[in-house]
Structure formats: structure tokens, C-alpha cells
Amino acid sequence: MSDYKEYSICKDAQLTLKKAQEDGVETAWDRLKKQEPQCGYCELGVSCRICVMGPCRIDPFGEGPQRGVCGADADIIVARNLARMIASGAASHSDHGRDLVEVLYKVGSGKAPGYTIKDPEKLKRIAAEYGVATANLSNEEIAKRLAEAIMEDYGMKKERITFINRAPKQRIELWEKLRVIPRGIDRETSEIMHRTHMGVDNDYVSLLLSAVRNSLSDGYGGSMVGTELSDIIFGTPKPGMSEVNLGVLKEDQVNIMVHGHSPIVSEMIGMAVTDKEMVGLARSKGAAGINLAGLCCTGNELMMRWKIPMAGNHLMTELTIVTGAVESIIVDYQCIMPSLGQVAQCYHTKLYSTSDKAKFPFMEHVEFTPENAKAQAYRIVKESIENFTRRNKAKVYIPDAPVKTMSGFSVEAIVAALGGSLTPLVDAIKAGKIKGAVGVVGCNNPKIKHDYGHVELIKRLIANDILVLTTGCANVAAGKAGLQVPEAKELAGPGLKEICGLLGIPPSLHVGSCVDNSRIVVIACALANAIGVDIDKLPLAAAAPEWYSEKAATIAFYAVSSGIFTVLGVMPPILGSKKITELATSGLNNVLGACFAVEPDPIKAADLIKNHIIDKRKGLGLPV
Amino acid sequence: MKVVVVKPERCVGCLQCRFACSVAHSVSESQFTAPYETIVSKPRIHIGLTNGKEPFPNKCRHCNPAPCEMACITRAIFRDEATGIVLINPERCINCGMCAMACPFGVIRYHFFVDRRTSAHKCDQCFRRQKEGKIPACVEVCKVGALVFEEYNKDMDKATDQMASLVYLGIREKEHEKSPYPTLLVHKNILQEIKRR
Numbered sequence: 001m002s003d004y005k006e007y008s009i010c011k012d013a014q015l016t017l018k019k020a021q022e023d024g025v026e027t028a029w030d031r032l033k034k035q036e037p038q039c040g041y042c043e044l045g046v047s048c049r050i051c052v053m054g055p056c057r058i059d060p061f062g063e064g065p066q067r068g069v070c071g072a073d074a075d076i077i078v079a080r081n082l083a084r085m086i087a088s089g090a091a092s093h094s095d096h097g098r099d100l101v102e103v104l105y106k107v108g109s110g111k112a113p114g115y116t117i118k119d120p121e122k123l124k125r126i127a128a129e130y131g132v133a134t135a136n137l138s139n140e141e142i143a144k145r146l147a148e149a150i151m152e153d154y155g156m157k158k159e160r161i162t163f164i165n166r167a168p169k170q171r172i173e174l175w176e177k178l179r180v181i182p183r184g185i186d187r188e189t190s191e192i193m194h195r196t197h198m199g200v201d202n203d204y205v206s207l208l209l210s211a212v213r214n215s216l217s218d219g220y221g222g223s224m225v226g227t228e229l230s231d232i233i234f235g236t237p238k239p240g241m242s243e244v245n246l247g248v249l250k251e252d253q254v255n256i257m258v259h260g261h262s263p264i265v266s267e268m269i270g271m272a273v274t275d276k277e278m279v280g281l282a283r284s285k286g287a288a289g290i291n292l293a294g295l296c297c298t299g300n301e302l303m304m305r306w307k308i309p310m311a312g313n314h315l316m317t318e319l320t321i322v323t324g325a326v327e328s329i330i331v332d333y334q335c336i337m338p339s340l341g342q343v344a345q346c347y348h349t350k351l352y353s354t355s356d357k358a359k360f361p362f363m364e365h366v367e368f369t370p371e372n373a374k375a376q377a378y379r380i381v382k383e384s385i386e387n388f389t390r391r392n393k394a395k396v397y398i399p400d401a402p403v404k405t406m407s408g409f410s411v412e413a414i415v416a417a418l419g420g421s422l423t424p425l426v427d428a429i430k431a432g433k434i435k436g437a438v439g440v441v442g443c444n445n446p447k448i449k450h451d452y453g454h455v456e457l458i459k460r461l462i463a464n465d466i467l468v469l470t471t472g473c474a475n476v477a478a479g480k481a482g483l484q485v486p487e488a489k490e491l492a493g494p495g496l497k498e499i500c501g502l503l504g505i506p507p508s509l510h511v512g513s514c515v516d517n518s519r520i521v522v523i524a525c526a527l528a529n530a531i532g533v534d535i536d537k538l539p540l541a542a543a544a545p546e547w548y549s550e551k552a553a554t555i556a557f558y559a560v561s562s563g564i565f566t567v568l569g570v571m572p573p574i575l576g577s578k579k580i581t582e583l584a585t586s587g588l589n590n591v592l593g594a595c596f597a598v599e600p601d602p603i604k605a606a607d608l609i610k611n612h613i614i615d616k617r618k619g620l621g622l623p624v
Numbered sequence: 625m626k627v628v629v630v631k632p633e634r635c636v637g638c639l640q641c642r643f644a645c646s647v648a649h650s651v652s653e654s655q656f657t658a659p660y661e662t663i664v665s666k667p668r669i670h671i672g673l674t675n676g677k678e679p680f681p682n683k684c685r686h687c688n689p690a691p692c693e694m695a696c697i698t699r700a701i702f703r704d705e706a707t708g709i710v711l712i713n714p715e716r717c718i719n720c721g722m723c724a725m726a727c728p729f730g731v732i733r734y735h736f737f738v739d740r741r742t743s744a745h746k747c748d749q750c751f752r753r754q755k756e757g758k759i760p761a762c763v764e765v766c767k768v769g770a771l772v773f774e775e776y777n778k779d780m781d782k783a784t785d786q787m788a789s790l791v792y793l794g795i796r797e798k799e800h801e802k803s804p805y806p807t808l809l810v811h812k813n814i815l816q817e818i819k820r821r
Binding site for chain 2: 037039040041043044057059060061062063064571575576578
């Protein structure tokens with residue numbers, strides 16, 4: 001019998017893990033145990049599988065080989081592996097963004113029934129940023145022209161991607177000097193794959209600079225496109241209340257869940273479940289209604305825009321099925337554990353994959369395209385309702401009552417809450433009521449007690465008058481801990497409490513999914529421009545306390561490249577190279593004005609961030 | 625006394641045992657900081673290769689009587705009476721190389737143990753870890769069962785049971801097949817079964 005309190009701080013997770021064991025279901029925690037101790041060469045980043053003269057390993061203890069067959073030493077191998085990690089993360093966000101460009105184009109061409117332009121004002125604003133004429137044109141025509149302009153950002157026609165111009169002047173000049181301005185979103189990823197091929201770039205500094213450029217092509221490219229186009233197509237989020245944890249599942253309703261990242265599929269499902277005909281069908285099957293809930297970032301997208309409740313984050317996805325109360329999970333892509341189908345074999349839950357890019361064992365594939373999405377959504381919802389009759393009521397277990405949480409803080413919503421400009425926030429920072437701001441982002445990782453890293457860090461930051469912005473899995477963790485409601489101001493320091501009370505906002509704000517880290521970047525750029533300094537001078541920081549994915553590595557890289565000090569809770573695989581470790585943890589300060597720190601203990605991480613913010617405040621001559 | 629029993633036919637040459645051995649004998653016992661220590665810890669297990677590239681994890685057998693101990697003129701090499709483990713006191717070692725000459729297995733190496741002082745190094749059966757109730761690091765990390773921590777006699781008992789199953793498998797096969805060459809068939813099946821396992 002395992003001690004589930006060691007696995008997670010969440011009551012719903014602990015109780016459902018117990019049921020998982022009773023039901024004989026294997027989870028990520030069980031599989032981690034079987035993998036431990038994990039490969040030390042890989043954890044230090046000194047194993048190389050790039051070519052078949054290898055695989056090669058460098059002996060970090062100096063007795064064994066110090067070079068791979070090609071002659072690459074630990075520095076080159078670590079740099080190549082890290083660059084490929086960044087490339088994969090950038091590719092994931094940017095390909096997600098590309099799907100939204102495709103939908104926007106097809107909306108403009110009248111080929112995407114079901115999709116519309118929900119925020120035409122933002123469409124015009126972004127079109128203007130791209131230099132696309134809007135006068136006397138229909139929204140559809142603007143959409144088509146804007147989509148075409150963004151397609152060029154993905155290609156090689158341009159010298160630099162458009163949104164990079166959102167950065168402060170000083171930062172752009174620094175990037176120009178370092179020659180890291182991204183030229184095309186896909187180009188940088190593709191170039192990394194070329195550079196890291198055997199016999200191309202073998203200078204670790206040059207490799208890391210190209211990784212910087214690739215990460216910027218995500219943060220100011222693919223991710224930013226993903227966020228902005230999602231707002232245009234599905235609406236720019238506004239603050240409102242929702243609920244979170246496994247308690248959002250309803251015993252008497254058809255529970256349909258969406259999991260993955262892109263709102264393209266989940267928005268259509270969201271539309272279908274509210275259809276009166278579907279609700280009527282559910283009632284005819286003995287259910288009180290249809291309950292839609294989110295998992296992971298596509299859940300974040302729905303929660304931001306429509307306040308659809310969230311059942312959980314990454315490590316809760318398997319446990320959601322274990323409740324026995326879920327009729328179906330509809331997935332798109334990214335962070336969907338291939339184990340889900342296996343877990344569902346023990347219950348009545350039906351799983352559907354929807355993207356040509358992402359297929360899984362024991363899942364039915366129902367492909368969504370902009371043309372057929374609406375029809376497919378109705379088909380899946382109908383099948384899910386019919387599946388309600390197969391539910392084994394004796395196996396249903398909903399472990400806890402849901403917790404209230406607030407969501408919807410897009411940049412536009414934050415500016416609106418501040419009365420139309422960022423000036424009140426700048427004033428509060430200058431006066432020291434808000435000492436600084438920190439983006440707490442990233443995943444879950446069974447190597448860190450589930451949600452402990454997020455929650456403990458956020459609690460300590462807000463208690464020190466530091467405003468927190470959350471995305472991704474961190475949002476669910478903070479929400480479940482009751483940190484994302486206006487009442488949580490009681491846990492904040494006196495200055496932050498006063499500001500939260502005045503504005504009626506929580507001390508920890510949900511700003512979206514993981515592509516929406518671009519919203520944090522936009523705020524950082526706007527703050528820097530408002531104060532008239534570069535981003536690295538601001539009292540800002542980022543943290544990924546429980547990160548696991550390549551996407552998180554890319555986000556951390558574009559945060560540091562933007563001048564934001566970033567604390568990681570899990571060791572990245574770089575320690576096999578002393579030079580790169582030194583560069584990442586201090587040397588980068590002299591290059592980018594920011595560096596990384598690694599600290600698994602959130603209490604110590606909070607101290608690191610607090611001290612960093614004090615230093616930055618001193619640098620600006622602000623009271624500490 | 626439990627020892628590290630080596631099953632060479634299971635070894636895939638992943639070198640994880642060497643890595644874990646270095647970490648277990650470092651000051652910090654952490655893989656992230658061990659390579660950064662002043663005296664970098666060295667592995668006490670070695671992977672030999674045949675001409676056909678089959679790997680063999682090779683380490684101190686803790687012989688009794690131990691040729692290295694008998695050859696050690698300064699009594700740097702001694703046996704811990706409680707556990708039977710053969711240990712080296714680096715402070716007494718004069719690097720004369722006698723232990724390496726006497727060792728029939730080639731498992732002794734010479735490395736720094738403090739700044740500018742070298743000593744003979746070999747497997748100490750994770751003396752420090754065992755005191756904390758842990759098994760030797762090389763065994764813990766071995767994913768394929770090539771290294772097993774067991775008393776020799778118990779391991780041989782297991783091997784005897786395994787042999788019994790194999791023999792009966794062969795006998796059943798013989799009865800079923802009514803082979804004109806029963807002995808040969810039994811032998812073939814055993815070989816197949818060994819390969820399968």
C-alpha cells in the first residue's frame with residue numbers, strides 16, 4: 001500500500017489514487033517507481049543518440065570516454081541535446097498556432113462552418129499590427145488577409161517575425177547585437193535540426209544562441225499567434241467565476257471531458273453540449289443534463305473564455321477516468337499520456353482522438369478539420385450521451401466537492417480592471433505596494449509532489465506582496481488551493497491585499513493555457529515600455545516548479561532570453577557540461593541580463609525570487 | 625553473507641552500474657553534484673568485453689581467503705569481521721601494486737583519494753549504503769537482472785529450482801512428441817528455454 005500523501009497534496013488525488021490501486025489501475029507514479037533509478041547519463045545530458053556511429057556517452061567521472069565517436073565532447077553533446085529540446089517545444093506551440101492560422105483563413109474563406117470571428121475589434125487591431133489594410137473590408141476578408149500575412153511569419157520571406165516588435169527597443173537592440181532575432185517561426189526550428197545534425201554546428205555557444213533564437217520564435221511567434229488568433233476566433237477572455245477539482249464531475253449528468261491544448265476542438269464540443277437537442281437526448285437516457293469539464297490546457301482555454309470548470313491538471317488525467325463517472329474524453333494534442341486508453345479499459349469511458357497528428361492506443365479516431373468540426377463534435381457528443389447508459393453506478397466515485405476559482409485575465413481584461421491603462425499597476429509597483437510580479441507556469445511531474453511546488457511557491461510569493469500570474473497546470477494547482485479567488489487577498493501581504501481589494505481581483509491571476517505565456521510576455525514588454533527600461537531591469541521573475549515537457553524548456557528559454565530570471569523546480573539535463581551549467585546559472589546574466597536557477601524546494605525558490613526582486617527594485621531606485 | 629552475483633548472459637552493457645557506483649562513492653552521493661567534487665569519484669565495477677563484444681560486469685569477489693589481503697604488506701587491505709567484506713584503508717596504502725598482481729580478477733585500480741595521495745580502489749560492496757539498509761548501488765540500478773544481491777547458496781538454490789522446471793519441461797515435451805531422440809530433444813528445449821528467459 002502506497003502513501004498517497006507523498007504523491008500529491010490534493011485530497012481528490014489522494015482519494016482517487018487509493019481507488020486506482022483497488023481497481024488495479026497503474027498510474028504515472030507507479031511507472032516512475034519502476035523506472036527509478038533513472039539513467040544518470042541521460043539526466044546529465046551526456047548521452048547522444050543523434051547518429052548511428054553512436055549511441056555514445058561521456059563518462060562524467062572522467063575514467064571512461066570523454067568524446068563520442070564523432071569527437072563531440074560533453075559541451076557539444078549537452079548543447080545539441082538542449083537545442084533539440086527547445087526545437088521540439090517551439091515546434092509544438094508553433095504547430096498549435098499554425099492550426100489557428102488555418103482556421104482563421106478558412107473562416108475568412110467561408111469554409112469553416114461553426115467557427116466565427118468573436119472579437120472583430122481585436123481582429124482589426126492585430127491586422128493593423130501586421131500592416132494589413134482593414135478599411136471598408138468585411139471581417140471575413142480581413143481574417144483571410146491577416147491569415148495570409150501570418151503565414152509569411154511561418155516562412156522565409158521576412159527578415160523578422162512581426163510580434164518581435166512588441167519587445168522594448170533596448171531588448172530588440174540587444175537581440176540584434178547577438179543576432180538572435182527570429183526570422184521565421186518554422187525556419188528557426190528547422191535550422192536547429194540542421195545545426196544539431198552530426199558535423200554541423202559544434203560550438204556550444206553558437207548552438208545555445210540559436211536555441212535562444214528558436215525559443216523567441218515560439219514566445220513572440222507560434223505561441224503569441226496561438227493566443228491572439230484564439231482570442232479573435234473564440235473571444236478575448238474576461239474575468240468570471242468557475243470551479244475546479246474532480247468534484248466538478250456530476251454524478252447525475254453525462255460527463256464529457258476535453259483534454260489537450262488547442263481550443264479548435266474543445267470550442268466545438270462546448271457548442272454541441274449546449275444544444276437543446278443534445279440536452280434532450282441526455283435527459284431521455286436518464287441523465288439530468290450534460291456536464292462539460294476540462295483537463296490540461298484546452299481546459300484552461302475553455303475556462304478562460306467560458307468559465308467551463310476544470311477537473312484537473314496533467315497528473316489528474318488518469319485519475320479522472322478512475323472516478324468511473326466520465327462518459328468520454330476528447331483529446332487533441334500534447335501532454336496526453338498514452339496510458340489513458342489502457343486506464344479506460346477498466347471503465348466505460350470512451351476516448352476519442354481528433355487530430356491527424358496525435359493518435360493513441362485504445363482510442364477511437366474521429367478526425368476534426370475546420371470544414372467538418374461541427375458535424376464531428378455533434379457525433380461525438382451524441383455517442384458520449386449514449387454511453388451514459390453503460391456507466392456502472394457501483395463504480396462511480398467523486399471524491400470531493402469542487403472549489404471556486406476565478407479565471408479570464410487576458411491582457412485586455414487586466415488593463416480594463418486597472419481602468420484602461422497599466423499606469424495604476426506601474427504606480428503600485430513604484431510605491432512598493434506590489435513588490436513585483438512572477439509568472440508561475442508549467443506542468444506537473446511525479447518527481448515533485450503533485451501541486452506542492454506550485455501552491456507553496458505561490459503562497460509565499462503573494463504573502464510577500466508579489467503578484468502572481470499563472471498558466472497551464474499551475475493554474476489548476478492554485479485554483480484547487482483556493483488562491484485564485486478575490487477572497488485569497490487575505491493570504492497576501494498588506495500592499496497586494498489592498499490592491500486586490502480595490503480591484504476585486506485575486507492575488508494570483510489565471511492568464512491562460514501554456515501558449516498564453518505569451519500574455520505574460522506582452523505584459524512584461526508593456527511594463528518595460530511604460531517605465532522606459534529594458535525587461536531585465538524590472539522586478540519580474542518566472543518559475544516552473546513542476547515542469548516536465550520540452551515545451552516548458554522552450555518557455556523558460558524565451559523568458560530568460562527576454563530578460564526574466566527563471567527558477568526551475570526540476571533539473572534540466574545539462575549538468576554533464578560544466579561550461580553550459582556555469583553559463584545557464586550565471587554567465588547568461590552578462591549576455592541577456594537574466595539567468596536560470598534550479599531549486600526543487602519551493603520555500604527556497606520563493607527566497608531566491610524574493611531576493612532577486614529586491615535587487616531589481618534597488619536597481620530602479622524603488623523602495624524595497 | 626550476501627554478495628553481488630553476476631549473471632553475464634543478462635548484461636546489455638548499459639554502464640549504469642559504473643555510473644551508480646561512482647555516485648555511491650562520491651562525497652555528496654548525488655549524480656548532479658558528484659562530477660563537480662574536488663576529487664571526482666571513480667567506479668569500482670568494470671565492464672569487460674569478449675572478442676564478440678559480449679559485456680561482462682567485473683568486480684571484487686570478496687574472496688576468502690583473499691589473495692590481495694594476503695599480499696598487502698602494510699595491512700591496508702583487511703576484512704570486516706562482521707560482514708566479511710574486504711576493505712581498503714587508503715591511509716595505509718603505499719601503492720606498491722602487490723594487490724593488483726595478486727588479484728585473479730583484475731578489479732583493483734589506483735586513484736586519488738585526497739589531493740595528491742593515491743590509493744588502491746576496489747568494490748566495498750557499498751559498505752556505507754548497506755549500513756543505511758540499502759542494497760549495493762550497482763544492483764539497485766541494474767534494470768536487466770545482470771547483478772543480483774544474494775547469498776551464493778540461496779542463489780544456487782534458486783538456480784536448482786529453475787533447473788528442475790526446465791528438466792520437467794523437457795520430459796513433458798518428450799512424452800508429447802514421442803521423439804525417437806528424447807535426450808537430444810530435452811537438451812534442445814532447455815537451450816530454447818534458457819534463451820527465452
